[in-house]
Amino acid sequence: MSDTTQNGPMLAADGTPLKRSLNRALRRQKLRALMLIAPLLIFVLVTFIAPIADMLFRSVENQIVSDTLPTATEVLEDWDHTTGTPPGEEVYEALYYDLYLAAEARAHTRLGTRLNYEYTGVSSLFRSTGRGLEDLGEEYQDILEDADDSWGEGAFWYELMTGTGDTDASLVREHRARLQALENARLTGDVGFAPSVEIMELLPQTTFAYTDFAVFTALMDEDVVAEEDPWEGVYAGLAQDLQTADLSGYDGPGAEALVAAQQTLAEQAEPINYTAFFESEDEDWLNPDIWATIQTYSSNYTGGYFLNAVDMQLTPDGIEMRPDGQRLYMVLFQRTLFMSLTITLSCILLGYPVAWLLANLPASKANLLMILVLLPFWTSLLVRTSAWKVMLQQQGVINDVLVWLGLVDDAARLVMINNQFGTIVAMTHILLPFMILPLYSVMQGIPPSYLRAAKSLGATNWTAFWRVYFPQSVPGIGAGSILVFILAIGYYITPEIVGGRTGTFISNRIAYHISSSLNWGLAAALGAILLAVVLLLYWAYDRIVGIDNVKLG
Amino acid sequence: MKLTQSFLAGTALALVAGTVSAQDMTFVSWGGAYQMSQQKAYVEPYVEANPDVSVTWDESSAEAVARLRAMNEAGNITWDLVDVVAADAIRLCDEGLAMEYDPEDMLAPADDGTSAEDDFGDMIVSDCFIPQIAYSTTFGYRTDMVPEGVDAPSDICSIFDLETYPGRRSLERRPINNMEWALYCDGVAKDEIYDVLATPEGQDQALAKLDTIKDDVIWWSAGADTPQLLADGEIFMGSTYNGRLFSVIVEQEQPVAMMWDMQVFDLDGWIIPTGLSDEKLEAVKDFVYFATDTQRLADQAAYISYGPARESSAPLVGEHAELGIDMAPHMPTNPENAENTLLYNYEFWADYRDDIDAKFQAWLAQ
Numbered sequence: 008m009s010d011t012t013q014n015g016p017m018l019a020a021d022g023t024p025l026k027r028s029l030n031r032a033l034r035r036q037k038l039r040a041l042m043l044i045a046p047l048l049i050f051v052l053v054t055f056i057a058p059i060a061d062m063l064f065r066s067v068e069n070q071i072v073s074d075t076l077p078t079a080t081e082v083l084e085d086w087d088h089t090t091g092t093p094p095g096e097e098v099y100e101a102l103y104y105d106l107y108l109a110a111e112a113r114a115h116t117r118l119g120t121r122l123n124y125e126y127t128g129v130s131s132l133f134r135s136t137g138r139g140l141e142d143l144g145e146e147y148q149d150i151l152e153d154a155d156d157s158w159g160e161g162a163f164w165y166e167l168m169t170g171t172g173d174t175d176a177s178l179v180r181e182h183r184a185r186l187q188a189l190e191n192a193r194l195t196g197d198v199g200f201a202p203s204v205e206i207m208e209l210l211p212q213t214t215f216a217y218t219d220f221a222v223f224t225a226l227m228d229e230d231v232v233a234e235e236d237p238w239e240g241v242y243a244g245l246a247q248d249l250q251t252a253d254l255s256g257y258d259g260p261g262a263e264a265l266v267a268a269q270q271t272l273a274e275q276a277e278p279i280n281y282t283a284f285f286e287s288e289d290e291d292w293l294n295p296d297i298w299a300t301i302q303t304y305s306s307n308y309t310g311g312y313f314l315n316a317v318d319m320q321l322t323p324d325g326i327e328m329r330p331d332g333q334r335l336y337m338v339l340f341q342r343t344l345f346m347s348l349t350i351t352l353s354c355i356l357l358g359y360p361v362a363w364l365l366a367n368l369p370a371s372k373a374n375l376l377m378i379l380v381l382l383p384f385w386t387s388l389l390v391r392t393s394a395w396k397v398m399l400q401q402q403g404v405i406n407d408v409l410v411w412l413g414l415v416d417d418a419a420r421l422v423m424i425n426n427q428f429g430t431i432v433a434m435t436h437i438l439l440p441f442m443i444l445p446l447y448s449v450m451q452g453i454p455p456s457y458l459r460a461a462k463s464l465g466a467t468n469w470t471a472f473w474r475v476y477f478p479q480s481v482p483g484i485g486a487g488s489i490l491v492f493i494l495a496i497g498y499y500i501t502p503e504i505v506g507g508r509t510g511t512f513i514s515n516r517i518a519y520h521i522s523s524s525l526n527w528g529l530a531a532a533l534g535a536i537l538l539a540v541v542l543l544l545y546w547a548y549d550r551i552v553g554i555d556n557v558k559l560g
Numbered sequence: 561m562k563l564t565q566s567f568l569a570g571t572a573l574a575l576v577a578g579t580v581s582a583q584d585m586t587f588v589s590w591g592g593a594y595q596m597s598q599q600k601a602y603v604e605p606y607v608e609a610n611p612d613v614s615v616t617w618d619e620s621s622a623e624a625v626a627r628l629r630a631m632n633e634a635g636n637i638t639w640d641l642v643d644v645v646a647a648d649a650i651r652l653c654d655e656g657l658a659m660e661y662d663p664e665d666m667l668a669p670a671d672d673g674t675s676a677e678d679d680f681g682d683m684i685v686s687d688c689f690i691p692q693i694a695y696s697t698t699f700g701y702r703t704d705m706v707p708e709g710v711d712a713p714s715d716i717c718s719i720f721d722l723e724t725y726p727g728r729r730s731l732e733r734r735p736i737n738n739m740e741w742a743l744y745c746d747g748v749a750k751d752e753i754y755d756v757l758a759t760p761e762g763q764d765q766a767l768a769k770l771d772t773i774k775d776d777v778i779w780w781s782a783g784a785d786t787p788q789l790l791a792d793g794e795i796f797m798g799s800t801y802n803g804r805l806f807s808v809i810v811e812q813e814q815p816v817a818m819m820w821d822m823q824v825f826d827l828d829g830w831i832i833p834t835g836l837s838d839e840k841l842e843a844v845k846d847f848v849y850f851a852t853d854t855q856r857l858a859d860q861a862a863y864i865s866y867g868p869a870r871e872s873s874a875p876l877v878g879e880h881a882e883l884g885i886d887m888a889p890h891m892p893t894n895p896e897n898a899e900n901t902l903l904y905n906y907e908f909w910a911d912y913r914d915d916i917d918a919k920f921q922a923w924l925a926q
Contacts, residue, residue, distance in 0.1 A: 116654035127915040335922040402793045508924050522623040
């Protein structure tokens with residue numbers, strides 16, 4: 008004792024303090040344990056946690072609007088939708104150049120699809136306008152090129168925009184970031200262009216458009232900027248700049264051509280008017296409702312999908328209930344919950360006696376019975392569902408037998424499929440093994456002597472069962488119910504095949520939005536709500552029954 | 561050591577396989593008789609002429625748009641040529657997931673020298689869409705369930721006439737086509753259908769008309785449902801794709817007949833996903849050039865009753881490859897069948913699909 012309580016810390020054999028040595032050993036052990044479970048941990052993270060996190064993120068993500076129309080949404084912030092008038096020229100101007108780059112990157116239609124979920128008709132508005140954007144610039148391009156061929160030469164343009172003095176690469180960086188957001192990819196590589204400071208001040212809109220062109224040409228097309236003719240949109244920018252530019256102090260490259268161009272345009276061309284251009288493309292661009300929708304959905308994150316998922320909507324005037332004829336999801340959530348509970352209940356009612364038999368019959372008979380339980384379990388889900396179709400339909404086996412027996416009139420055969428009843432029957436059958444197996448394993452652990460003891464003490468059969476046997480089997484019911492309920496609430500294939508009009512689940516709508524309407528945001532919101540409902544019920548179950556009482560085997 | 565070796569060997573094999581599989585192409589189609597017709601009419605002759613090419617089929621056309629979008633997000637496109645309906649081609653083009661192409665450059669001219677663009681004409685409904693066949697959504701009915709003393713149904717509005725033609729119907733579980741038929745049978749002129757359907761009142765009118773038969777309808781979601789329901793005698797009449805009905809009537813010899821009135825034409829064809837490697841793209845282009853020429857499109861009609869998308873192919877349509885019957889009368893485009901037809905309105909449904917579908921599903925759920 009006295010040896011170990013010397014002054015100073017205890018030392019291990021190698022002379023290090025024992026505490027540190029012990030910690031190191033423990034850490035190594037923990038690390039080894041972690042490495043052992045690493046494959047499973049990584050697997051779970053990658054295939055389970057990550058997709059759920061991704062889904063939760065998608066249900067609020069809305070960057071597409073500000074990524075596609077960065078300038079326009081910024082300018083639009085000052086616009087007041089309650090005035091009932093369309094926004095001013097500066098918004099249309101910003102929209103033109105935003106949309107031009109988006110159309111080159113083929114991203115404008117994606118935004119159209121997104122906004123079409125909120126306002127019908129935006130899809131074709133963006134698609135058709137995207138095709139006509141070049142027309143505005145082409146008008147000026149033709150006039151300029153007729154007057155002076157050099158306006159059609161890429162090299163001339165490049166020289167003009169690069170100038171001879173200082174250049175500023177910050178604009179190029181900005182536009183590269185814009186394009187990256189549009190393409191949703193990291194774009195590496197050298198643009199090989201930076202506008203001169205002088206030109207940037209003199210011709211701001213032209214520089215803006217030309218930089219878009221340069222970034223796209225260099226990074227997406229992988230061409231040399233100086234060798235390519237600029238986009239039509241650049242000419243529109245030039246026409247706008249030359250309306251007001253004071254060229255008297257400029258003597259850089261192309262100075263003469265610019266002065267001549269200013270004169271030619273003043274004589275031959277109408278002053279540029281973006282509002283009129285968009286109106287000529289489609290009158291809907293003057294519709295304040297369209298702009299209000301864009302404004303409402305211009306933030307990077309939105310609760311809009313979640314509101315849609317509970318039959319509400321985000322409007323420019325705030326949150327509203329959807330009109331009467333369009334409320335769908337609450338009905339489906341209620342139906343999904345109700346039917347899942349019904350299925351769980353029927354599984355308990357049907358599964359309990361079977362599990363009791365399994366646990367109490369002699370081994371040879373119990374094994375045979377077990378095979379009968381497991382055999383359908385091993386059969387394909389589709390086969391079992393289709394089999395119920397054959398059984399339950401109006402010209403099906405059950406109806407035929409009932410008609411043959413004379414219990415049902417041939418003209419009034421029972422409708423048992425393509426409705427709630429059919430879904431409940433088929434799903435109860437499919438999920439039954441998930442109830443029987445945990446029940447069976449729990450019942451096997453209940454000594455039969457308890458029942459005999461109860462009876463010998465004077466209990467009736469019913470009392471012995473209800474007061475002695477049943478309470479001990481509750482953990483099995485709990486486990487089976489949780490399994491069946493959670494499986495049922497997310498079921499998709501069976502309700503799709505036999506559910507008809509009244510027997511479909513919320514998951515069928517989720518599948519529709521994933522694979523057909525491509526409204527992944529709404530699908531994610533519906534999925535997130537479903538997940539929340541399951542967790543909530545699980546929590547409630549834990550509070551009421553106690554999760555420690557659940558035995559899975 | 562052994563493990564490392566076999567692992568290395570496996571990697572080497574994969575590498576070798578990688579270079580060899582340059583001519584290994586994955587086509588996506590619908591499975592079933594339709595895919596078989598493509599296999600017989602296009603792929604088998606092509607592979608015979610190009611033995612180094614091998615083709616794998618993926619039966620995922622029904623969810624092609626979603627799958628391609630997911631592949632694009634993951635940055636790994638594993639499909640080389642995808643068969644989709646025209647509406648999906650438009651959406652894929654909108655999403656930038658399908659490649660735009662130049663018909664003059666990529667498709668063969670007709671035998672008489674007509675350019676591909678003119679030969680396909682209006683069938684090229686999108687810059688990305690390479691048309692293949694025209695099909696229609698139309699009705700079939702049980703001939704043995706027609707009440708006595710009543711003419712067989714030949715008018716689309718007989719689906720709403722429960723008195724004359726009692727019995728259940730089957731309709732697709734989506735608004736497209738059903739809304740048009742409902743308005744048409746509610747007295748809206750054919751060329752005004754979409755103007756009316758664009759208004760909330762028009763949508764309500766169509767749903768009110770559908771309300772009259774709501775309880776007598778089985779709503780299908782897979783094209784095979786209606787043929788099965790007809791064969792089982794579960795329904796009196798139902799809508800589905802004309803090729804499915806053809807096989808019920810001619811191949812399975814069920815007591816079913818066609819009701820072509822107000823059939824809705826739609827198109828099906830190829831799209832090439834964006835982002836293929838140059839080498840792959842060349843291989844795919846070569847196949848497409850072959851598979852969409854006049855003779856090949858006409859050949860396909862020997863296996864399935866869908867009309868070739870080229871005008872020049874129509875006169876070449878012959879007999880069914882196995883049954884030896886003349887295919888022309890079974891084509892949706894046959895003049896006798898096409899007296900009163902509707903063309904799927906792509907533009908309209910691209911805009912109104914989400915909105916009207918929400919109303920339609922809410923109506924269904926009530």
